[in-house]
């Protein structure tokens with residue numbers, strides 16, 4: 001079945017009035033809206049003003065030639081079908097017009113107007129397919145970016161929910177164990193300051209902050225009399241306290257939802273030491289996440305510098321001397337360097353965190 005696009009506007013640029021008018025008459029007769037220009041300049045002006053669906057043009061015209069007209073609108077050519085109709089164009093001219101983006105080439109005189117009709121129908125059909133394809137692509141891109149934005153929003157919502165759950169858990173832990181109230185907050189501040197110093201990437205930085213906030217979560221499994229015991233701990237009591245790293249990991253492993261950060265692993269490893277002398281697993285070096293190595297140092301510095309139920313605060317100098325002594329042996333060397341630099345340069349203070 002023949003496809004006719006009756007409302008399409010065609011622009012004919014042809015200096016020979018007889019040829020131009022006969023083409024126009026024929027094309028109008030089969031339902032097209034036809035614009036006529038008798039030279040390149042007029043054609044260009046009409047092209048800009050009327051934005052036709054298709055252009056039929058002669059090559060040899062006084063003033064601006066067909067090739068010059070094609071060159072002038074070259075940037076728009078991929079989207080507009082152009083048919084060159086010429087009787088005098090050389091082979092080079094034909095190649096030049098095709099290179100400039102012409103879609104078809106007909107030889108004058110056109111003895112059978114059905115040939116012109118066929119060329120116009122074909123070109124308009126192809127143009128419509130291109131337009132539909134572009135629209136579809138655009139629609140697809142819009143859909144993809146909408147879905148991406150939606151996923152990002154959901155991921156952000158999920159993160160915010162997890163962050164608020166972590167906050168609730170942290171305040172529960174602190175409520176139960178007032179002596180360490182503020183400990184997790186100060187450890188978090190120091191750990192994050194060290195992470196910044198080490199230029200830890202944003203995603204890991206975020207996970208470290210959350211893990212630090214609840215790193216002693218496992219202490220909920222330890223009797224509060226032991227946690228707040230003012231005197232020296234017995235060896236059994238000390239061993240019991242040491243179970244909190246595993247207990248924290250176990251609690252965080254119970255839920256079905258996975259955190260987008262390795263929070264439970266960081267919590268699990270915060271008392272491990274790089275030479276394998278820590279607990280609960282005695283992991284060493286490369287088996288420890290950088291977040292865990294940072295948290296370990298921040299935890300030790302804060303714990304030694306602050307007051308504890310069983311002893312007075314030892315002070316920051318003693319704490320820094322301890323990590324210096326263990327640098328590269330039990331504590332990560334780079335982490336210790338970063339931590340010492342923070343205090344040496346007065347970029348950080350536990351009192352103000």
Ligand SMILES: [Fe+2]
Pocket residue numbers: 215216244270271299
């Ligand atoms: Fe701990």
